[in-house]
Amino acid sequence: MIYELYYWPTIQGRGEFVRLSLEEAAADYVDVARQPARQGMGTPALLRALEDGALAQPAFAPPFLKAGKLVIGQTANILQFLGPRHGLAPRAEAGRLWTHQLQLTIADLVAEAHDTHHPIASNLYYEEQKAAARQRAADFTRHRMPKYLGYFEQILERNPRRGGYLAGGRLSYADLSLFQMVEGLRYAFPRAMARLESGHPRLIALHDRIAARPRIAAYLSSSRRLPFSEEGIFRHYPELDT
Amino acid sequence: MIYELYYWPTIQGRGEFVRLSLEEAAADYVDVARQPARQGMGTPALLRALEDGALAQPAFAPPFLKAGKLVIGQTANILQFLGPRHGLAPRAEAGRLWTHQLQLTIADLVAEAHDTHHPIASNLYYEEQKAAARQRAADFTRHRMPKYLGYFEQILERNPRRGGYLAGGRLSYADLSLFQMVEGLRYAFPRAMARLESGHPRLIALHDRIAARPRIAAYLSSSRRLPFSEEGIFRHYPELDT
Known part of the structure; x- marks a missing residue:
């Protein structure tokens, strides 16, 4: 199964917590909104999924993860789903x-x-x-x-x-x-x-x-790792750093 | 087993979400900080538990729930623990x-x-x-x-x-x-x-x-249900209600 991660394509944001676990797990995943719109993905696919009126269990906001038939929202909830499946959470x-x-x-x-x-x-x-x-x-x-x-x-x-x-x-x-x-x-x-x-x-x-x-280091030096910026959650405004 | 709920004794706050599930479940529980200090409970017991240096898994903040040997923090986490045990969450x-x-x-x-x-x-x-x-x-x-x-x-x-x-x-x-x-x-x-x-x-x-x-109605009309107030999370300041 290939996971589909739905998150904003230009920021780390909350999606980054999911990306890091997927990367450490070497899981098969597609970061949907970062793929080309001409392949049916990109931001249009994210917006379509967000506004899909046929979805019985829509997420309030990105990120959400499609895993087979499941669509799981809320960052911490996604992680508690992934954790035990990939050796990233205790068993008990x-x-x-x-x-x-x-x-x-x-x-x-x-x-x-x-x-x-x-x-x-x-x-x-x-x-x-x-x-x-x-x-x-x-x-x-x-x-x-x-x-x-x-x-x-x-x-x-x-x-x-x-x-x-x-x-x-x-x-x-x-x-x-x-x-x-x-x-x-x-x-x-x-x-x-x-x-x-x-x-x-x-x-x-x-x-x-x-x-x-190794996997995290490889990820961090890859183009998959977006840079921090003043569009994300963690923003550097020198006047706020006292 | 008797659950011990640790939360501030004078407000509904986040603890109220746990109280409501415990009440609907008719679970045996003690709202520790609301019991008399002379019986070893009350706010001193809450503060002792919060500052207990011997606890390997302290909570960042109340509420937390003692269930046998477990001490569980974060409201939503407490509820996902209680839910399946008391028929308050889907099984799958x-x-x-x-x-x-x-x-x-x-x-x-x-x-x-x-x-x-x-x-x-x-x-x-x-x-x-x-x-x-x-x-x-x-x-x-x-x-x-x-x-x-x-x-x-x-x-x-x-x-x-x-x-x-x-x-x-x-x-x-x-x-x-x-x-x-x-x-x-x-x-x-x-x-x-x-x-x-x-x-x-x-x-x-x-x-x-x-x-x-029935159980919720009984709880709401009991003295166990604290009133809303301007000390809690939901506060009524008319100037904020526009």
Whole structure:
């Protein structure tokens, strides 16, 4: 079976968390909206799937994944579907729940990171909400980032399995998502991260080990990996990085 | 086994989504922080559990649920744990994933509803972010509420099983959460909801049927059901309800 990932074709965004797991799994997948429209794919195919009135279980927003007859939405939900199928989640229920809990906490941080540049409304430009963005970003870098990073550092420290992963003794999709979280924060808030990284050595070590995994390294240096930009979730506006 | 729910004792908040499922399931549970501190419970027990340095898998924030040896955090994760155990989720994987997807979408709306009164920072007072709150709330009532409500109405309309539930032909935890979502929006934004309800008849009908379920009705009229207030997630500030 070939998975079909439906996500915006020009940004990493939330879709990137799914891409990273698919890449680490070496899964067969098509990133639909990034394929040519003349082959029936591209953004038109994404929009058609989003607005398909015949679909009984439409997603509220991208990303969503077609897997045979299933259409699965919500990033964390897609990952908990993929995880056990590709050795990227613990087998036992307790471990799966814990991995998912961590993923949902990463999702919360991602939403907050988005809102630093869009604190008022997603459908307004950043320039229209710059004053509020400055205030929200100041709180994010001063209070929220340290709280989240401290939390994940603590999880790594307390994990009784000594492999340096978040959940149990093996790599999971939550580790891949943590890598992306660190990447995004470094891109958007390099000054804040420069301050914080030395206090979170386990987190940074895990990030670095993920980056060095052969499939992830190959992906990151391929054209499949889109660059960060000021269209995505993690955006670098120097005035927000204090 | 008696479940232990850990959540703030004076607000509905995110804990309410868990309480509703526990009540509908007639599950044995203790709402720990609402019990007397002199019995070793109350808020001190919640804070001790939150700050327990011996816990290998601490939650980032309440609510979390102790179930035997498991400690499960993140509202939607708790519900996907409880659902299959208490007949509140479809049995097959596809149905479970779909129910969870809907719950995560409700969670997104809940986070946005919170941010209408706290668009800048959770650790500032509403009064310190009132101007931004007005702007964010205006976007929420004008664009986001219609989008979410329209989405769930469409799900109910497209469900091939004719029972009037969100997922499949039977009640699930997502239906209970949808009830709470409507309750919260009615409390916080009565004017906006008065405008919107007639366009969403299936959603309101489902809400009303949930309210009339014997165990839910008994819960709602008991002292276990806390009132909405301006300390919770759904807050009624008339100036935000336009």
